[in-house]
Amino acid sequence: MSDRPQYVLALDLGTTGNRAILFNQQGNIFGQTYQEFTQHYPEPGWLEHDPQEIWQDTYNCIKQVIAKTNIEVSQIAAIGLTVQRETCLLWDKTTGEPLHKAIVWQDRRTSKICNDLREQGKAETIQQKTGLVLDAYFSATKLQWLINWVKENKPDVNWDNIIAGTIDTWALWKLTGGKVHATDISNASRTMLMNLDTGDWDKSLLELFNIPEHIMPEIRPSMSLFGTTDTEVLGAEIPIAALFGDQQAALFAHGCDRPGLLKCTYGTGCFLVAQSGTQVTRSQQQLLSTVAWSTPEQTNYALEGAIFTTGASIQWLRDGLKLIDSAAESETLASQVPDTNGAYFVPALSGLGAPHWDMNARGAFLGLTAGVKREHMVRAVLEAIAYQVKEVVEAVNQDSEKPVSLLKVDGGATQNNFLMQFQADALGVEIERPVILDATAQGAAFGAGLTVGFWDSYQDLVSSRKIDRVFSPGEGASGAQANYSMWKRAVERAKNWIE
Numbered sequence: 401m402s403d404r405p406q407y408v409l410a411l412d413l414g415t416t417g418n419r420a421i422l423f424n425q426q427g428n429i430f431g432q433t434y435q436e437f438t439q440h441y442p443e444p445g446w447l448e449h450d451p452q453e454i455w456q457d458t459y460n461c462i463k464q465v466i467a468k469t470n471i472e473v474s475q476i477a478a479i480g481l482t483v484q485r486e487t488c489l490l491w492d493k494t495t496g497e498p499l500h501k502a503i504v505w506q507d508r509r510t511s512k513i514c515n516d517l518r519e520q521g522k523a524e525t526i527q528q529k530t531g532l533v534l535d536a537y538f539s540a541t542k543l544q545w546l547i548n549w550v551k552e553n554k555p556d557v558n559w560d561n562i563i564a565g566t567i568d569t570w571a572l573w574k575l576t577g578g579k580v581h582a583t584d585i586s587n588a589s590r591t592m593l594m595n596l597d598t599g600d601w602d603k604s605l606l607e608l609f610n611i612p613e614h615i616m617p618e619i620r621p622s623m624s625l626f627g628t629t630d631t632e633v634l635g636a637e638i639p640i641a642a643l644f645g646d647q648q649a650a651l652f653a654h655g656c657d658r659p660g661l662l663k664c665t666y667g668t669g670c671f672l673v674a675q676s677g678t679q680v681t682r683s684q685q686q687l688l689s690t691v692a693w694s695t696p697e698q699t700n701y702a703l704e705g706a707i708f709t710t711g712a713s714i715q716w717l718r719d720g721l722k723l724i725d726s727a728a729e730s731e732t733l734a735s736q737v738p739d740t741n742g743a744y745f746v747p748a749l750s751g752l753g754a755p756h757w758d759m760n761a762r763g764a765f766l767g768l769t770a771g772v773k774r775e776h777m778v779r780a781v782l783e784a785i786a787y788q789v790k791e792v793v794e795a796v797n798q799d800s801e802k803p804v805s806l807l808k809v810d811g812g813a814t815q816n817n818f819l820m821q822f823q824a825d826a827l828g829v830e831i832e833r834p835v836i837l838d839a840t841a842q843g844a845a846f847g848a849g850l851t852v853g854f855w856d857s858y859q860d861l862v863s864s865r866k867i868d869r870v871f872s873p874g875e876g877a878s879g880a881q882a883n884y885s886m887w888k889r890a891v892e893r894a895k896n897w898i899e
Contacts, residue, residue, distance in 0.1 A: 405477030408849040409465070409638070410841035411458060413483040413567050414646065415504065415668040416715070418454065420461035421838060422469055422476075423845040425854075427861050429836060431469035433461045440501060445508040445750070448501035451489050454567065455574045462634065473636040479575070479629065480642040480848030482649040482840045483567040484668075485590040488539040490546050490615070491570070494561045496578060499550050502567065503542040506668075506708060506750040510541035511759040522608065529605060531589070531596040531680065531689030533757045537706065538592035539566060544609040564615040566591065568643050575640060577630025584622040584643035585699065589691035594619065596680055596689060599699065622648070622693040623851045642847030647671040648693050649843030651702060654808045654834075655862030662796065662804065664789055665839065666813035668715075669753070670707040672792045674800070675700065685795035686755045693847070703799060705754035705792030709747040709763070710785045711813045716749060717781060723774050731818045734779035739879070742767040744887050745780040746894040747788065755795045762897040766890040782816065786823040786880070787887045793827055808832045810839035817871075824871040825880035831871040 407430055412419040417436040424430040435457040440448040466473060486505035491498045503509070514536050517523065523534040532538055543564055550557055565573070569583045588594040588601075593611065595602040599619065606613050620626060622644050628637035644652065647665055651673045654663040662674035675692055680701050682689055692702040714730050717723045724730050748761035765777065789807075797803045806829060814820055814833050824831045836842055842865075849855040 404475070405854065406475050407471065407477065408845045408854055409462070409476050409479045410845040410848070411462070411479060411481045411571065412646070412838065412841040412844065413454060413458060413481070413571055415484045415506070418457045418461050419838065419841055420458070420465040421841045421845070422465055422471070423842065423849070427842070427846070427855070427864055429838070431465050433464040433468065435461055443509070447504040447507045449487065449504055451491070451498040451502050451570055454502070455571065458571060459633070473634050473638065476638050477854040478639045478641040478848040478852040480644075480844030480846070481568055481571060481640060482644045482646050482844035483571065483587065485566065485587055485645040485647070486537060486539050486542075488542050488546070488564065488566050488591070489570060490543070490550060490562055490564050492561050493563050493578065493581070499554060499557065499562070500546055503546065505537055506712075507542065508536050508751055508759055510536040510545050513541045513544065514759065526592060526605070529595050529602055530592050531682070532592050533686060533688065535757055536759055537708070537753065538590060540592035540605065540609045540611070543611050547611065559612065559615070562615055563617070564611070565617045569617045572626055572640060572643065575629050575633060576627040577633060579630070580627040581617045582620050582626055583617040585619055585694045586622050586645040586648040586691045587643070588619045590645055596691070621696050623695045623847045625851065639852055640848075641851035642844055644693060644844055644847060646840040647673050647704065648691070648702070649841070649847070650810055650839040651675060651843070652693055653839040653843035653846060653865070654810070655865070656808070657700065657858070660802065663808040663810065663839070666710055666785070666809060666811035668710070668712045670710040670785065670789055672705040672707075672789060672796065674703045674796055676703050677701065683795070683799050685798050686757055687792075687795055687799060688754070703796065705795060707788045707792065708750040708753045710788065711811070713745070713747045713749060713781050713785070714813065717778060723778060727812070728815070730778050730782060731816045733775045734782050734818045737773075737775045737779055740780040740783060741772050741776040742769060743772045743776050743780045744890040745777070745784040746891050747781070747784050748894050752891070752895065754792050756891070756895065758895045760898040761895045764890065764894040766893060782819045783822060783880075783883070784887065785813070785819060786826045787884055789823060790826045790884060804829060806830050806832060808834075810834060810837050812837065820871045821874065822876065822880055824873050825877040826884060828873050828877060828881065833868045833871070835866040835868045
């Protein structure tokens with residue numbers, strides 16, 4: 401067996417679980433492992449993750465994929481890391497212990513802080529500096545909450561030893577044996593603390609949120625050498641050569657490297673990201689201006705529509721309501737009825753993201769009558785996912801010179817053929833689904849492999865990606881588009897529910 405590097409390892413640390421995927425020289429999946437982790441809901445609208453569990457699962461996934469594929473660690477050329485964004489934590493750099501569970505991007509506990517800042521007239525300045533809409537979704541108010549909690553509950557903490565970060569920073573710190581405290585610019589651009597024009601932490605925003613600058617990680621280019629794995633962690637020093645936010649990684653995998661190209665990832669939430677080139681582009685439609693990725697030579701930017709609850713609503717049908725036994729069953733049930741029998745679902749289980757940005761909205765079923773059955777409700781949930789995406793595509797169209805004519809998709813929920821066909825019908829454009837749906841992991845692998853010279857051509861990698869299926873608008877298009885206005889009425893009823 402040759403121990404010459406033959407693989408790139410991608411670590412995809414998501415909202416509900418972690419993946420380790422080995423990609424071979426052809427850019428195809430050679431082996432993979434996945435582990436779900438615990439979701440902690442201490443109060444309505446709150447969501448936490450245990451950072452130690454995330455790390456342990458990540459470590460186990462790496463060990464398992466190496467064992468399963470029977471390779472040597474030395475055959476891994478590089479590691480690419482991609483993560484759920486905005487989720488953040490504080491930990492002690494001397495003990496390695498988190499001071500509190502990580503607060504997840506979906507968590508709404510800091511809505512009041514955001515509302516207070518809006519009343520103080522701070523929203524416009526924050527948006528101008530960061531490209532982001534003032535919202536509890538982003539890390540800034542979560543870090544502020546964590547710092548206040550620690551000061552109140554652990555007053556003896558020595559703040560010289562405390563460091564902060566999003567999940568990428570935590571995983572990088574653990575992988576390098578505590579040697580590297582850094583993040584990349586794509587993740588930093590989602591904290592609501594980075595100045596989009598300078599690419600550095602914004603001192604006035606750190607002051608506004610009472611966050612000491614010394615606890616923040618160093619911001620580095622997405623495709624650069626972040627360090628190597630500690631020999632005590634993996635038994636070898638493997639370069640960690642790319643770090644992306646998950647949506648940016650998917651954009652990179654799809655080859656969306658110039659303006660006019662966009663993709664939509666259907667995961668826990670739905671994220672529609674449009675490449676905007678090397679200049680910051682500002683939206684007139686409440687879309688986010690964000691960093692796509694960077695190399696040491698160049699930074700690319702993007703516009704993004706972030707939808708909080710999509711795959712999570714299918715998971716809720718399974719785990720919360722127990723209307724289905726598996727995510728796959730939602731497709732079967734939805735296909736058994738010709739329509740929703742007048743039922744509409746608003747997926748505001750964590751408030752509404754783009755284009756509404758309503759932290760006080762809550763999920764709702766409307767239009768229910770005695771004739772509505774389980775199949776209708778399941779179908780209404782799938783239709784609502786497609787309608788949310790339609791809203792964001794309309795916003796992108798209003799911001800762009802030419803309308804979206806093709807949507808490249810990825811993520812677990814795209815396996816649902818009913819959803820993809822309904823999406824094509826609702827949008828009236830073709831939907832392109834690749835063979836490899838784990839585009840986030842693929843993008844991280846591409847970035848790491850290109851950085852260390854394992855691959856030499858980004859264009860060759862992208863062009864060799866295989867398409868599984870293209871969904872074209874069909875006979876259901878007129879009905880799907882006709883019901884859209886009624887669904888929008890349902891959304892209005894669910895808005896501003898929590899006072």
